[in-house]
Each structure stands twice: as structure tokens, then as C-alpha cells.
Amino acid sequence: MEAREDNLIIELREEQLVITIDRAQKANALTVAMMQAITGTIKESAQDATVKSIVLTASGEKIFCAGVDVRELPPDGDVAKQKERRSLALAALQDAVLDTEIPVICALNGLASGAGGMIALLADACVAAENAAISLPEIDLGIATFSGASMLEAIGGRALAKDMIQSGRRMPASEAQGRGLINVVAPPGESLEQAITVARRLGERDRTVFANNKRWLNRKIKVAIDEARAEHALHRQASAR
Template sequence: MKSDGSTPGMSDDELLYEVSERVATITINRPDRRNAMNGAVLEGMRASLESAKWDPEVRVVVLTGAGEKAFCAGADLEQTMPASSGGGPVAAHYGRGVLAEVFRDIFSLGMPVVGRINGHALAGGFGLALAADILIASDNATFGTPEINVGLWPMMITTVMKRSMPPKVALELMMTGRRVSAAEAVERGFVNKVVPASDLDDAVAEVTRELASKSPATMRLGRDAFYATLDMPADQALGYLQAQLGVVAQTEDAVEGMTAFLQKREPEWKGR
């Protein structure tokens, strides 16, 4: 994977990957299709996430879409219908599972993922946004699951919706297909911050700088523990977290952090 803005294997650069100042930015570059996801985009995203995961210079990942109108409008319907897939209904069935693999890649990434929501985030694009840890949205962004309007159901994003908002809120959105404004998204708790479109890049940069300044070892262990305990019974989660605290306390970064605090200086993280 290269950091010059191109993604290997995608000749028309439908997905861009760039690393700068410890931040890897993954951009769906199909503004003429409202950044809808096709198979090449999904596979390219998986490759980009894998590259970021093992790059020692990367501490934060940003997901976004090109242009100012759409973050991602979901699946590209012209390229996901069985007739156009070339492989029939069985191939289409397994092809839909690639989005689930992207979600798994994000959950197991080991570093923070920030969603830069620059416009509409709909259907699978809404799910992609919700898979991120922190969402910063422009004030013209909208969110929704319009699948019900065409006789479908947002099966593949149900898990990330339930993890990001109360169940009744998620079910209402899935059953009605209505769009949610950025302001309402903050009220509902699945967007962290809304800013004017002109301030979006600065707001995202502020968050990524803060995240990149933390211990990468502690961030990975803490983030992994957070997701591992989301669906655990409380008693099981308490035991797991106690064990993980012991692991964190034994890292070199924990020792460095406490030493730096006592010496009134900035810590120098080693990532181990």
C-alpha cells in the first residue's frame, strides 16, 4: 500500500489512501456516484485498513468520501444486482458479506477510526460511518436507512446501528426509512460533533492530533477491551477488564506515562 494517494489494484483510483502526520486517510473517490461502494471499493478498503494496521507510522485512521455532497450513499445498485454481478444469486450473496468483513477489520484495527462525514451517509454508507469510533459531521450531512422504501432491509448494518444508538431509535430509522439531520444525529448520540462544512477539516485534524498523541499500545489494548466487552454479561466483563488492566499496567508506555507525570514532562511513547 502506498501513501501517495493511490490504491494498488484500482486503476481508476476509486479509493484513495494517504498517510500524513501519523494519520491514514481512506477516501472513497466516486463523487459522481455519491461515493457508492462497489466490490473494488470494498476490497480496496480492506487492503487499506490492513496496511494502516501494520504501519508503525500510523496511529489514527480517517474514513471519508470525496466531494462535498456525500460521505457514502451505500452500495452501488447498478453493480450489486445479481444480473450485473456475473455470478448469479450465490455470488451476490457472498459478495454482500464483504461489508461485514470491512466492519470486522475496523473493529479489530487496534487504533482509533474517525469518520469525516462530509455529506449524505445512507444505507451501507450509514453503517460504514457508524463502524468508526468517532464521527465528525458537516452541518449538511444526513443519515438514514432508505432500504425499506425499495422493499429491502438494512440487514448488514443492524449490528453497528444497535451498537451506536438505543434499539428503539435504530428500529424506528430502519422501519421508516426517514433521514436524520446532523443536528438530530448528535442528539441521538451517534455523531460526536457537528461543524460548518468549511470547518470540517480543521475539526477532524484537531481530533486526530489529540488521538495520535496518546500511547498506541494503551490505545490498542483499551479499544480492544471496549469492543470485546460490549456484548458481554456484566460479571464476565468485569473479570475480563480486571485482567486487561493488569496487561496495560505492565506495558512500557504505562511506566513511561506515570514516570513522565511525576517528573512533570511530556511522555515519550514507545508503543509497547
């Protein structure tokens, strides 16, 4: 089974659903429609007993995802509303990755930056090609990333969060593996197949037990993200005045 919609390729490989971001010409940046489609696919798959796990990857060899498409034109011409639409769509996608009861694995074919990096951090497992990297470079754009800081602090501690958030640097896959942000580093061109192997192994676990463990493991990061979203909302309101 293969379907294409909103710059996405969705295919079922045995019991693993593979979602491929297919917008390499735009650095695989996510539009609002793309984020909504991925979120809906993840949620629907979790209700399908024949789908045991989900793998999220991207086309191309250099970039997994450069984040949300901040240049996407608002359909109604309202820039402020478009910012809110992007924020809500990204929040829903993050929640889907965190809350979906079946495993969600990222296969990084290249750089995971901004929102792309956040999704990789929130996944149940992450497999990255040797040339891949994770970056939360919002500081270079003059933007505070409360969500990114919260995720990194909850996952790897304050020192790691300070390192990446305040420098905006790209952390190579090998270093990210040593820091516990990536599970497997794969040779070029093999990240997807190795991610499917990981997805298959995790998908074989008892569905209910896996879901309960996942919910418990994610409880602190969800609190941190909720606090960060509230802070982001305050900043959006202030900038709209």
C-alpha cells in the first residue's frame, strides 16, 4: 500500500507504517497541512490493530526536516493567525508522537533542525545516518525556543540543553548517540531499513504494556512542554500588540 498526499508518501511495509516527508526541494520543511496530515495518520494508525509501529523519515540525502515552513503564505492573509496555526499544528504533531500507544521511530537521513529536531527527540527511538545531525538553531534566528529547551532539559539535563540551545550548534549523529539522543547510527542510505528493524522489534512488544510504559516515561516531558507552550503563547500575544 502506498499513498501520496500533502508532500507525503505513506506506505505499509508488512506491519510497519512508513511516513516519508517528500519535500526535499524545500528542505523537507513542514507546512501546516503536512503537519496535520502526519498527525492524522499517526492517530489513525494507532487504532489499526494491523499496524504495529510507525517510522517517520524523509526524502533526499542531506536533510530530514528543516523545521516548520515559516515562509508559507497564510490562506487568509492574516500573518498572526498563520503563526498560531503553525504552533497549534506542531503541538498536535508533537502530542501525537508522544501519546500514540504504538512505537514511533524516526529515521534521520540527514539534518533534523528546529521542529524536525524536536520530533526526533520525542520519538520512541531514533536511527540516524552517519551524516545526520540534530540542531535547535532558533537562537541564530533571534527566536527563543522554550519548547526545545524544555525537551532537551527533560531528556538530557540542563548541561546538554544549555550546550545546544544557547549555541544553536549542530550535534553530529555520533555525538548525539553518545549523549543518548540517538539509538543507532547507520551507514549512509541504511537509516530507514535499520529504523524499520528497530520498529519491528518494538512493535512486537505487548501493545498495552508498551503504551503504559510510554505514558509513564513521557509524563515529565509533557509537563515541561505544556509550560513551554504557555510561555510561547505569551510571547506571541506580546509580539502581536
